[in-house]
Amino acid sequence: MKLLVVEDEGKIGEYLRQGLTEAGFVVDLAQNGLDGHHLAMTEAYDLIILDVMLPDIDGWRIIQSIRQAGKEVPVLFLTARDSVEDRVKGLELGADDYLTKPFAFSELLARVRSLLRRGGAPTPMDRLQVADLTLDLSRRRATRAGARINLTAKEFALLELLIRRQGEVLPRSLIASQVWDMNFDSDTNVIDVAIRRLRAKMDEGFDIKLIHTVRGMGYVLEVDRCD
Numbered sequence: 001m002k003l004l005v006v007e008d009e010g011k012i013g014e015y016l017r018q019g020l021t022e023a024g025f026v027v028d029l030a031q032n033g034l035d036g037h038h039l040a041m042t043e044a045y046d047l048i049i050l051d052v053m054l055p056d057i058d059g060w061r062i063i064q065s066i067r068q069a070g071k072e073v074p075v076l077f078l079t080a081r082d083s084v085e086d087r088v089k090g091l092e093l094g095a096d097d098y099l100t101k102p103f104a105f106s107e108l109l110a111r112v113r114s115l116l117r118r119g120g121a122p123t124p125m126d127r128l129q130v131a132d133l134t135l136d137l138s139r140r141r142a143t144r145a146g147a148r149i150n151l152t153a154k155e156f157a158l159l160e161l162l163i164r165r166q167g168e169v170l171p172r173s174l175i176a177s178q179v180w181d182m183n184f185d186s187d188t189n190v191i192d193v194a195i196r197r198l199r200a201k202m203d204e205g206f207d208i209k210l211i212h213t214v215r216g217m218g219y220v221l222e223v224d225r226c227d
């Protein structure tokens with residue numbers, strides 16, 4: 001899942017980026033309204049966290065642009081003033097939720113996850129399930145046939161992407177942009193290495209293999225597939 005954070009206060013921006021990255025998200029950080037506006041309008045995000053008070057283009061105008069462009073991405077706005085007018089204004093302009101500064105990171109994370117669920121995730125609950133594999137999104141845990149699988153944050157994000165788009169062959173370039181936040185460079189084998197590790201952890205020793213290589217195309221997670 002890819003998030004955009006628009007926050008001009010350096011410390012808060014870095015704090016959010018670090019915390020959300022540790023929670024398994026891919027995070028773009030924009031430190032002014034212009035960059036934030038540009039990224040929001042040109043890149044695909046699962047959610048945007050938007051500070052309202054920005055020195056150039058303020059958060060209100062960014063929300064307006066996003067909604068006028070017909071983008072339905074969930075927007076959580078951050079406001080320094082706990083004023084009713086601000087909250088009403090943000091929600092009227094098309095934001096989905098807000099937080100008043102200062103806030104606890106745990107609360108921000110809870111709001112983010114709740115908005116992502118509302119935003120059309122395939123299941124209303126906090127878990128994804130394929131065959132005997134379960135991904136508990138709030139506790140960041142993976143289990144297969146009831147046994148815990150220890151995954152790194154990247155492996156978890158990779159598995160989450162494969163499950164959310166199961167049956168779909170995902171090219172390396174898409175995996176690179178969604179999980180590593182990088183442009184795919186065919187010289188690197190980082191994705192193949194990560195897939196190999198993930199398979200060793202979750203497919204080895206099981207009759208049903210879930211992750212499959214589609215030669216020349218990419219990877220797919222599928223229950224009934226013969227390689």
Ligand code: CA
Pocket residue numbers: 007008009051052053054
């Ligand atoms: Ca600010």
